Amino acid sequence: MLTFASLEDSLKHYFGHDTFRPGQKKIIEAALRNKDLLTIMPTGGGKSLCFQLPALLREGLTIVVSPLIALMQDQVDALQDNGINATYLNSTLEYEERRNRQIAILKNQVKLLYVAPERLLNERFALFLDRVHHDVGISAIAIDEAHCVSEWGHDFRPEYSQLKQIRQRYPQIPIQALTATATKRVREDIVNQLNLRSPDIHVASFDRSNIHYEIQPKDRNIYLKLLRAIRAESGAGIVYCLSRNRVEEIATRLKHDGIDALPYHAKLPVEERSKNQTSFLRDDVQIIVATIAFGMGINKPDVRFVFHYDLPRSLESFYQESGRAGRDGEPSKSVLFFSFGDRKKIEFLIEQKPDANEQKIARQQLRQVIDYAEGNDCRRKIILRYFGERYSGNCGKCDNCLNPKPIEDWTEEAQKFLSCVARCQEKFGTNHIVDVLIGSRKQKIHQYGHHLLSTYGIGKGRTADEWRMLGRSLIHQGLVGQTTDGYPVLKLNKRSWEIFRGQLKVEVAVDKSPGKTTTAYNPRQAEAELLFEKLRKLRKQIADRNSLAPYMIFADSSLKLMAQLRPKNITDFANLSGVNEYKAQQYGDRFISEILEFDRQHQLPVSIPSKSQMATLQLHQQGLSVTEIAQQRGFAVSTINTHLSELIEMNQPVALNKLVTPDKQQAIIEVIRQVGDMTLTPIKDSLGEEYSYEEIRLVRGWWRNNN
Missing domain, CATH: 1.10.150.80 (HRDC domain)
Incomplete structure (x- = not known):
């Protein structure tokens, strides 16, 4: 086996990357200590690497349990194209090919073996694994999509629940369970179902910072809006629809309008479904129009946009589906087209469920999606709160942050709202609280005697929609709690009482204001x-x-x-x-x-400095500092720095060493070599707070002039 000076060296050798993504190195180090692991890492976070790299650094074979044939074939193809010895055994292989692969495994020529859970539990295959364990050694067992083991997960599979037999058969082999999303309840269930021993549990942030989230109204011109949106994008995209009929309709119309699109849903013949998926993965078509059947098995990292033509059934489904975009970390887009007509359709489908408890849970999940769609707060904040993660500030990347609504002080209204929650003994949801505040005469109000409360009718100065908007904002900001057992009952928390005592101000985005940004031609x-x-x-x-x-x-x-x-x-x-x-x-x-x-x-023409840039250059050559030049010319300091960076790029005589120390120049250049020079933010993120954007911009000018 090869030996490396550091994990980073092995990462570069096998996968070509210079640095790990957040959380990866810590997980890999724990895996190399043969710990049982539960890794919760969102789509695009790089969780596959967390078991693939340890497999290459240890003696013996790592077994990877994968639920879908297409998914395991995809990952093996990608590994083999990196020069890594990986293979799979599944029902698509002829006997002779399967036998050849088993021989290669027994000759220790394979480092990663992908199998479905059904095969792993097969007694005949188990005898083969016993021989592998004796002759070659099994270094670890990785269980991908581990949420399938839990009945509380979003994609439960009965065969996954039997995987605890593997722990019983090979008690000393470490097990690593991995999934993209799992609530606390699902995490506990995974640990118990797989009999993990004192596992290291790593829960990465659910924040997909490269995705731009946006809501657009869905009206009678929705198809034309979708068509224009697709034509404005480049790269691959997915359009999710609620029904098979809608999938067929949209795919047909897009093809008629010159868009390379194919349908994907559960009722398509297996061969056609597989063919359409392969065409999308290999960039033979730009668009796949799909129901939620197009999900877990999709290992395409360069999907640039996901459009939800119809309303998803839950916020978790929306997160999973929108997360198919930008798995490679590159800028991507999620757009949800929203109308109340879709809400009525889903409510009708919920009513068809025979189990009352299932209906209750489905209604709460629908309310959470609607709260997301109607919310005025940062979209990212709303999504992360759903997964129990608090996001401070605003992301600056969603539609609500890019086109912010005016912020108003609603502390007094919040005190009224929370007071009503308290006087209703924290037993009701938002709609009931709003009804009390506006003085509704609904029978339910009188049934509970809430028309006699001091808070009854004190909110008549605001509309019901405004009060509901405040309720959503309080929930999204974590200023009031909400139960998640199917009945979303409001509960006061520590921050609620701080509002009562006047220790915390409540600011709410209350209106819609258009905003446009323009980008200069570069x-x-x-x-x-x-x-x-x-x-x-x-x-x-x-x-x-x-x-x-x-x-x-x-x-x-x-x-x-x-x-x-x-x-x-x-x-x-x-x-x-x-x-x-x-x-x-x-x-x-x-x-x-x-x-x-x-x-x-292609050769860019040599640029000539403008009169304004030359005036800045002359003052710089006279020995004036950037601040002094800005004061003398009546410009902002940032403008003068931009002049100087552009002058450096034009090969004009700017004394860079007087503006940025040589050691900082070298550090900035090293990062530019790794991440490129198109945008400053990735460079700044890599360098940290000790480096200013002005310093980076100046050194980037030198880099561009010399490369």
Whole structure:
């Protein structure tokens, strides 16, 4: 086996990445100590690496339990394209091929074996595993999609509940359970069902910071709105619909309007469903229109947008489905088209459920989705609160944050609302509290004697919608609690009492205000985007020849780095994030040739400083500081810094060493080499608080001039 100086070195060797994503290294270190593990990491967080890298660093075979054939085949293909010895055994293989793979396993030529739970529990296969355990050694068992083990999970599978037999058969082999989402109840159930021994439990943040969340009204022109939205996007996308008929209708209309789209739902013939999925994974079509049947088995990291044509049934379903976008960490979009007509459809479906308790839970789940859709608060804050995670501040990336509503002080109204909750003895939900506040004459009010409360009718100065909006905001901000047992009853908490005592001010977003942002044309960025598209076409050609999905060759993020940094030799190419030595040798020459040819055809014209920039340069050469130049010219300091960075990029005589210390320059350059130079935020995030945006911008100017 190969040995490495650090885990980071092994990460670069096998997977081409320079750094771990948040939480990965800690989990891998625990796995290498042979600990039982439960890892909750959202889609796109990199949970597969948490069992794949330890498998490559330990002696013996790691068994991976995967629920879907397509999913295991996808992961094995991706590993093999990285030069990693992985395989699967499933029902799609002929006897001879299955036997050859088993021989390779017994010869210790395989590091990762993917199997379905049914096969793992098969007695004949168990005898084969006993031989592997004796001759080669089984280093660990990883159970992917572990929420399937729990009846409280969103995708329970009975065969998963029998996996505890593996612990009984191999009591000394560490087990690692992994899933994208699991409530506290589901986590406890996983630990018990799999008989995990004092497991290290790692719960990563559920925040998908690269996803832009947005709600759009759904009206009679919804299809045209969807069509325009798709035409405005680039890359692959998913459109989720509630019914099979709607899926077929939308897919047909999109094809008629020139969009490469295919349907996917449970009633399609298995072969057609598989063919459509493969076409989407390999970028032969741009759009898949699907019901929720298109879900867990989709391992496509470069989905750029997910549109919900219909209202999802629960906030957890919405999170799972919208999370199919941007698994590679690149900017992506989630748009939910919302109308009350969809609400009525789902309420009708709920009424068809025979079990009263199921109806109760489904209604609460629907209310949570509607609260999300109608909420004026940060969308990300609402989603994370659902998973028990508090998000401070606003994300600055969702529609509510980008087009903020005016903030008003509603402390007095909040005190009235919470006082009514208290006087109703914390036994009712938002709608009942609102009815009391506005003085409703509903029978339920009189039945409980709430028309006699001091809070009855004290909210007549506001509409019922305004009070409901306040109730949602109090819940989303964590200023009042809400039960989750099917009846969403409001409960006062510590922060509620701080509002009563005047120790906490309540601010609420109350209105809609349009806002637009404009982006200046950047010729360098436009050129990089053009090269990126050429590299995508090259990647597709190579993938088609090798019968692979394009993202298995290189991720979009790696192609963007190629387009920005434009490596001219194999050494520089291999240093890119997402490129390991194996892939550099396999594909490097083709991509470098494409980049060199592009450079020959496209040369940006030499820029000439403007009069304003030259005035800044003259004062700089006279020895004035940035602040002094800004004061003398009557400009903001940021404007002068922008002038200087642009002058440096134009190869003008700016004394960079007087503006940024040489050691900081070197650190900034190292990060630019890793993440590219198109946007400052990723550079700043890597460097930390000691580095200012002004310093980064100045050094970036030098980098661009010299590369």
